[in-house]
Amino acid sequence: MFAWQAAGSRQWLARAVRRNHSLEATELANTSLDDKTKAWKSLINIAVSGAAGMIANHLLFKVRIYGLFLRGFQLASGEVFGPDQPITLKLLGSERSFQALEGVAMELEDSLYPLLREVNISVDPYEVFQDATWALLIGAKPRGPGMERAGLLDINGQIFAQQGKALNEVASPNVKVIVVGNPCNTNALICLKNAPNIPAKNFHALTRLDENRAKCQLALKAGVFYDKVSNMTIWGNHSTTQVPDFLNAKINGMPVTEVITDIKWLKEEFTERVQKRGGILIQKWGRSSAASTAVSIVDAIRSLVTPTPSGDWFSTGVYTTGNPYGIAEDIIFSMPCRSNGDGDYELVKDVIFDDYLWERIKKTEAELLAEKRCVAHLTGEGNAYCDLPEDTMLPGEQ
């Protein structure tokens, strides 16, 4: 692994080492005991794949935000981190992107983040995931010309099978994994199937940008500020079959349907606006929505490490096992969750369904089951059989 040491220099090391200018125990020996107690924290290792890409480029430079909200992070073990939470960023790139990765590391150095104690870069997931407590899996192959969705599932599935194996072997046993690279639900499923030693509950597929976009559209329609919209669920797949749920969502604590009485808009326009947001952005902006995706990754982490506000919930794609809704088991499905801030979550029980909502949930469920059959060779469940009816990749995420 290349441990980033200085402009232009790198060292080949058998494993990640702390940079020579990071906080060392010897340095701490010179401070008072009080200072020591305050200053010394276990490093949190955050591993990021696709680290040379644009989403990561936004995400990585939000280190100050991590430091701020991780300070409140209470581990399941009962250990409470104080106000200063030093972190290590471990960046996974490809051979092709390695120089860019060096550039990212240099810019992180130049940013003088006080809590960023170490940056490591590598092309080997076994090195990057070593002792990782968070794994943010952003990297994925984009679809090439003429590639079918089945082909995309296969090519990315192989990446996530390998990364699952690596996480299983070298990451912290309670590592939390957030899969961003598409198709993220099925990639997350493949990843967890290849990491049997890590609790399946720890794997997430990012649907937070969809949730944020849905909240924004409801706020705009209702003429209220964003923070008045709560209880927003995205059900199912991060694809065009996703179900932004206006039945359970609230505006100013009231059901959305009592505030926005234009049911036609809710049924016909709202979901389409959420789905097409990325496509409109790519038309206007000429590139995909990396900045808001990065913001939503930070939101997703924060939702797991800070207590969910009373009565509210957030959406994340998680493993369906014993879910109370009657959704098919053994897939990654976006559902409403709450957290007490320990990095874990529980499913929300008090949601309602009507025929319209349930019908759409069944459709996105059918798609995820079809995707699962399509990657059976990567989850250790026999031969793949691909019968994906149509392409449901979100526009702007091709």
Add this chain to the structure above:
Amino acid sequence: MFAWQAAGSRQWLARAVRRNHSLEATELANTSLDDKTKAWKSLINIAVSGAAGMIANHLLFKVRIYGLFLRGFQLASGEVFGPDQPITLKLLGSERSFQALEGVAMELEDSLYPLLREVNISVDPYEVFQDATWALLIGAKPRGPGMERAGLLDINGQIFAQQGKALNEVASPNVKVIVVGNPCNTNALICLKNAPNIPAKNFHALTRLDENRAKCQLALKAGVFYDKVSNMTIWGNHSTTQVPDFLNAKINGMPVTEVITDIKWLKEEFTERVQKRGGILIQKWGRSSAASTAVSIVDAIRSLVTPTPSGDWFSTGVYTTGNPYGIAEDIIFSMPCRSNGDGDYELVKDVIFDDYLWERIKKTEAELLAEKRCVAHLTGEGNAYCDLPEDTMLPGEQ
């Protein structure tokens, strides 16, 4: 001005209006008096030029950071902002970049920033700078093929002359202006000369990235963590004639020259490493260092709105009038400053000079005086006379 209202919709309005989903007085009427007192703050208007570019794309998505440190911001008037400081972002773009600007506004919406009450986009500086309390001037024309530095000074100088006039007419009378677009020192001078009603002291040219890079290089050489390096001055122009000052800088509170005894390295390599950092980055990364530039802009603002740590200082390019060092008056020169956090600063007096340092300061001073003669037609000081000896644009900032 287009006030951003909803995905795909815009309204032409005579002046900036609050978005219909922003915090309105009527909404506040429904809250208790206590809540009202806590919740209602004057909006801080932050105007950003070059808002569709990559530096701004990083900067704008640091809104949470603004909110956090502006909460401590004590205005000169004595007004103290509390923990929640709502802000408005006013984005200046060009006709060519207008669609991208819409994309930026949409991504800001999708990010659901609780403190971001309003986003306005426009191509007219008179609209964008209306009531601005901060103006972050990032936009500048890049040098075209075959363009001399004199040509670049002229083409950008005209932009900054126009923006100075606009600031003078419509901005908050105590607006703080940070010029990032190159050549930033002389652009800042042109800007202030065209804004006689705004205190000259309020104009800054960004040399904070140079300061950060210098601190990083000293830390790497000394084998200490960044935060052990203090009192780092960048003197003069944001160009290759800049002077990173190792004579006054400290490591662990001791003079750098006592910690790094390799004077040859300090004199020959250190400055070059700082200067060439951007060039190396562009080679590796394939694009300029937008992320770390954005971080340094945030650093520059924070240094003005939070009290400088005792005994330390920061660098910023400011107007030389009555400076204690004997540097030529009436130019924008990067110098060591302290702030009590009110948005203002004072020059640090207790610095030392030796012949080596002073000689280099005179060289960067001579360059700034030459640049000033070159833009006399834009500062209202007669006919321009251009005798720039060589091209001193920093590599990576072409």
